[in-house]
Amino acid sequence: MIRTRFAPSPTGSLHVGNARIAVLNWLFTRHHGGTFVLRIEDTDVDRNVPDAEAGIREDLLWLGLDWDEGPGQGAYGPYRQSERTELYQHHARRLLDDGRAYRCFCAGDSADETTGRRERCACAALTPEAAERRRGEPHALRFLVPRARTVAIDDVVRGRVEVASDEIVDFVLIRSDGRPTYNFAVVVDDIEMRISHVIRGVGHLSNTPRQALLFDALGAGRPAFAHVPMVLGPDRQKLSKRHGAAAMAEYRAQGFHPDGLLNYLSLLSWSSPSGEDVLTRKQLIAEISLERIGVADAMFDPAKLRWLSAKHIERMPLDALVAAVSPFVDRDRFPLDVGRLTAAVAATRTHYSTFADVNEQLEAFFPEGDVVVAPTGSAVIDAAVDVLARLAEWNESALRDALGAIGRSTGTKGRALYEPLRAALTGREHGPPLHAVLFVQGRDRVIEALRGVRRLAREP
Numbered sequence: 001m002i003r004t005r006f007a008p009s010p011t012g013s014l015h016v017g018n019a020r021i022a023v024l025n026w027l028f029t030r031h032h033g034g035t036f037v038l039r040i041e042d043t044d045v046d047r048n049v050p051d052a053e054a055g056i057r058e059d060l061l062w063l064g065l066d067w068d069e070g071p072g073q074g075a076y077g078p079y080r081q082s083e084r085t086e087l088y089q090h091h092a093r094r095l096l097d098d099g100r101a102y103r104c105f106c107a108g109d110s111a112d113e114t115t116g117r118r119e120r121c122a123c124a125a126l127t128p129e130a131a132e133r134r135r136g137e138p139h140a141l142r143f144l145v146p147r148a149r150t151v152a153i154d155d156v157v158r159g160r161v162e163v164a165s166d167e168i169v170d171f172v173l174i175r176s177d178g179r180p181t182y183n184f185a186v187v188v189d190d191i192e193m194r195i196s197h198v199i200r201g202v203g204h205l206s207n208t209p210r211q212a213l214l215f216d217a218l219g220a221g222r223p224a225f226a227h228v229p230m231v232l233g234p235d236r237q238k239l240s241k242r243h244g245a246a247a248m249a250e251y252r253a254q255g256f257h258p259d260g261l262l263n264y265l266s267l268l269s270w271s272s273p274s275g276e277d278v279l280t281r282k283q284l285i286a287e288i289s290l291e292r293i294g295v296a297d298a299m300f301d302p303a304k305l306r307w308l309s310a311k312h313i314e315r316m317p318l319d320a321l322v323a324a325v326s327p328f329v330d331r332d333r334f335p336l337d338v339g340r341l342t343a344a345v346a347a348t349r350t351h352y353s354t355f356a357d358v359n360e361q362l363e364a365f366f367p368e369g370d371v372v373v374a375p376t377g378s379a380v381i382d383a384a385v386d387v388l389a390r391l392a393e394w395n396e397s398a399l400r401d402a403l404g405a406i407g408r409s410t411g412t413k414g415r416a417l418y419e420p421l422r423a424a425l426t427g428r429e430h431g432p433p434l435h436a437v438l439f440v441q442g443r444d445r446v447i448e449a450l451r452g453v454r455r456l457a458r459e460p
């Protein structure tokens with residue numbers, strides 16, 4: 001049974017790096033019909049940000065990453081580390097009783113995982129009785145790292161990684177203030193939550209030998225580990241805002257298609273066996289495999305992200321696209337009803353990278369400043385006022401026919417017919433199909449604009 005977890009610390013919103021870890025865990029889990037767990041790693045109280053957990057949930061759901069277990073839901077909870085203190089104490093006690101851990105009374109080590117020195121702390125030599133007598137004194141609990149062993153990890157992505165246990169200092173499990181360290185809490189949780197696959201950033205690879213030793217000491221099987229490469233900016237520095245990388249909440253606010261983002265994040269260290277870049281959620285689930293995750297650092301490419309968002313928008317059914325762009329429309333500038341908005345979107349639908357592009361697209365239907373009157377074409381404009389003012393139905397097909405009638409009555413077609421009208425209505429040479437412009441602007445506005453232009457043209 002595949003069980004994975006995404007274990008964010010609630011220190012802020014989801015960024016490209018950790019969102020992509022969530023994406024890989026989720027795709028892998030859904031591929032195998034497994035269980036995806038959301039665990040909140042909030043033991044570092046000073047770094048916790050209020051509402052960050054709610055933000056992370058919102059970001060995950062926006063990306064379409066639902067979880068099967070998480071705070072308030074599931075049989076292996078609680079799912080916030082801050083609510084699991086007793087469990088950590090219980091396992092710490094076991095290690096202490098088994099002689100796998102010892103109390104360390106050295107000053108200044110409460111927050112540190114290591115003492116910074118290789119040789120074993122003198123506290124390890126205290127007899128259990130002596131240590132028990134001093135238990136009222138402030139102390140941390142350290143893991144007694146077995147000596148002269150090779151800790152080997154068969155990482156799914158990176159292959160075999162070996163570390164000599166003598167390189168590992170007796171690290172802290174429980175700080176003197178009672179809080180578990182990251183390495184200890186994560187192992188207890190991964191055991192208790194029956195996690196089968198740990199898929200996370202390569203930054204945690206250096207923690208893995210310590211965690212592996214803890215799995216062994218607690219008598220639990222180790223999960224499979226898959227350490228995913230880093231995401232860097234084009235300058236090979238750690239990815240940041242400077243590189244145009246935004247938080248998920250910002251991408252959402254900027255109107256990116258969530259499937260475009262999901263697609264992009266999945267491609268950061270993985271590629272489809274088909275060689276395709278544009279992949280639906282369904283295709284991603286079907287095709288994902290840890291074996292195809294590479295070891296090279298991934299490079300963040302904002303242009304590709306935008307392109308993928310455009311590709312996913314292009315594939316949307318029209319009504320879904322209209323619903324998606326609707327919240328982004330600047331209603332003061334473009335007070336369109338849903339029918340006219342739909343016509344405008346239909347006429348421009350291959351031009352969107354984000355839903356927020358709708359305003360730029362709507363601009364093409366309306367003049368920006370003063371309309372320049374075409375020197376020729378006043379006959380076309382006169383005819384248009386007559387025909388359009390009398391048109392029984394103001395819809396796109398009636399307008400298409402009306403344009404034909406205007407052409408016939410003035411003996412014009414093509415540019416001679418369309419250019420003066422387009423110029424009069426939008427002030428531009430190019431733009432969406434003219435019947436769509438007429439429909440979106442609406443009859444009153446069209447007639448008013450054409451009459452205005454005709455008046456201007458007649459003035460000496």
Ligand code: GLU
Nearest residue numbers: 007008009041186200204
């Ligand atoms: N809370 C850790 C992080 O955000 C997760 C560590 C893990 O996946 O083991 O990096």
